Each structure stands twice: as C-alpha cells, then as structure tokens.
Amino acid sequence: MADALALIKKYVHRLESAHEAERRRKSESFAREAFIHAPSHLQEILPPEFFIETSYGLRFNTRYVDVEPKGPHVARLLIKGVNGAELLIYKTPYATYGLCARIKCPTCGEPFTKEIKTPKELLTILEGKAEVSCPVCHFKKASEVIA
Numbered sequence: 001m002a003d004a005l006a007l008i009k010k011y012v013h014r015l016e017s018a019h020e021a022e023r024r025r026k027s028e029s030f031a032r033e034a035f036i037h038a039p040s041h042l043q044e045i046l047p048p049e050f051f052i053e054t055s056y057g058l059r060f061n062t063r064y065v066d067v068e069p070k071g072p073h074v075a076r077l078l079i080k081g082v083n084g085a086e087l088l089i090y091k092t093p094y095a096t097y098g099l100c101a102r103i104k105c106p107t108c109g110e111p112f113t114k115e116i117k118t119p120k121e122l123l124t125i126l127e128g129k130a131e132v133s134c135p136v137c138h139f140k141k142a143s144e145v146i147a
C-alpha cells in the first residue's frame with residue numbers, strides 16, 4: 001500500500017511541476033509580448049518619456065519602466081523608483097492592452113483590481129489616494145495598494 005501511495009504522490013508532484021513549468025513559460029511569453037505590443041496602447045496613460053520610438057514601433061523606455069512576468073495573462077509593469085503599487089498589464093478581448101492596479105480593501109482585505117485609464121488615475125493610485133468601492137463589502141475609501 002505504501003508503495004502505491006508513494007507512486008500517487010510522485011505522480012501528483014510530477015503533474016504539478018509540469019503545470020508550474022508551463023505556467024512559468026506562458027508568463028514569460030506574455031511578458032515579452034506585453035513589452036513589445038502594450039506601449040502603443042498605454043501611451044495615453046504614461047508620460048512620453050516612458051517610450052522610445054524604434055524602427056519596430058513604440059517600445060518601453062527601460063530607463064523608467066520595465067515589464068516582468070506575473071501570470072499567463074498578466075504582466076507586471078514596473079515603474080522604476082516607485083514602490084507600493086502593483087500595476088498589471090493585461091490583454092483585452094479586442095487585442096488591445098490595458099493597465100490596472102491590484103488593490104486591497106482596507107476594511108475586509110479582499111484583493112481586487114481597478115482599471116487605470118488616465119494619467120491622473122495612475123497618479124492617485126501610486127499616491128494611495130484612489131477612491132475605490134470594494135466589490136465585497138462595498139466599503140468606499142482611499143485604497144491601500146498591494147505592494
């Protein structure tokens with residue numbers, strides 16, 4: 001019996017490692033894709049200095065911003081020297097790219113996302129002053145952004 005159990009454990013472990021490797025591969029692939037394709041969709045939110053025009057089109061200026069893998073469908077946007085907010089790039093159903101922040105409700109602790117559409121929304125989020133309405137407890141207050 002112990003042998004059979006050991007085999008099951010080994011099998012589950014193997015499946016989980018394969019799943020984890022696949023997830024990592026997809027996350028890295030999405031981050032590369034976002035680095036190349038997201039800039040032209042985010043230029044109305046971020047300052048022009050955050051982009052560089054190349055012969056391949058608009059790219060992020062890595063002096064100010066970078067993209068890191070986060071998940072198979074989201075990548076983390078790093079703004080250099082700015083901590084405290086987790087900003088995510090995602091792909092919309094219309095093959096465009098959007099920006100959102102992960103926010104934690106200060107009352108119930110529920111994490112949720114808030115879309116960012118304008119430079120001002122981005123600034124209020126980075127300064128922790130964004131007005132949010134929690135989908136779970138409907139608490140309304142300045143957000144606590146997940147670092």
Ligand SMILES: [Zn+2]
Nearest residue numbers: 105108134137
């Ligand atoms: Zn809440």
